[in-house]
Amino acid sequence: MTAATANRTRPRAFWSDARFVLGILLVVASIAGVWFVVTAARQTVPVFAAARTIVAGTALSGDDLRVVEVALGQMGDAYLAPESLEEGLVATRTIPSGELVPQSAVGDASAATVTTVVLRSAVDVPGSVEPGSVVEVWSAPLIERGRYDTPRILVADATVVSVTRDDSMIGGGSAALEVVIPRADVAATLAAMSDESALSVVPSAGAGR
Structure with a gap:
């Protein structure tokens, strides 16, 4: 071979x-x-998005949320799903309208460190103040009828839930606001309202940052 x-x-x-x-x-x-x-x-999963601006301390309900189908992959558990909505849940931070609702932005109402109060500003508030705006609440203690002490900051960090302006007041407008404030400031705020202090609401210096 x-x-x-x-x-x-x-x-x-x-x-x-x-x-x-x-x-x-x-x-x-x-x-x-x-x-x-x-x-x-x-593959998409159903999660909640904010149907309107939800401020911190707001109890979550179906009126605040809408279900959207989104492709989140492995991040699906990071957002609030329809089956996770329970009574007693509140927003722990402001959630702008249209934003997907993170699990980290909601919590149990019993653990909330903020609450809402309704107050009246002695003067009208700027047009830029709207739901979700961060504002300061100033108080001028009443000395005698028609005389007030120097204004001072009463609440340094409040979030507006709603604002109703009244331009019919003689000598200038006024406004009624529902605001979210820290629970630590509730006592002083209620005391200022009962003492007939003049309250004013102004945009926070850092609100535009």
Whole structure:
């Protein structure tokens, strides 16, 4: 037998066949991986979005929320889902209208550190003050009828829930506001209202940052 004949009849090495099979397996795995990623990206889950601006301390209800279908992948558990809505949940921070509601932005009402009060500003508030605005509440203690002491900050960090302006007042407008304030400021705020102090609401210096 010649050397040429021996070369033609020699069986193919096993490692060569194994490498071919391995290459096929890698191609199949690559295709399966791409299919999995594309399929996962197309899957959506129902979560809540804010139907309006929700300020801190607001008890969450169906009127505040709307269900949207979004593709969140592995982050789906980070947002409030319809089955997670329970009585007693409140917003722990302001959630702008249209924003998906994070689980971290809601909590139990019993643990809330803020509450809402309704107060009347002695003067009208700027047009920029609207639900969700961060404001300061100033108080000028009453000395005698028609005379007030120097104004001072009563609440340094309040969030507006609603504002009703009244331009019919003689000598200038006034406004009634529902605001969220820290529970630590409730006693002083109620005392100022009962003492007939003149209250004023102004935008917070850092509100535009």
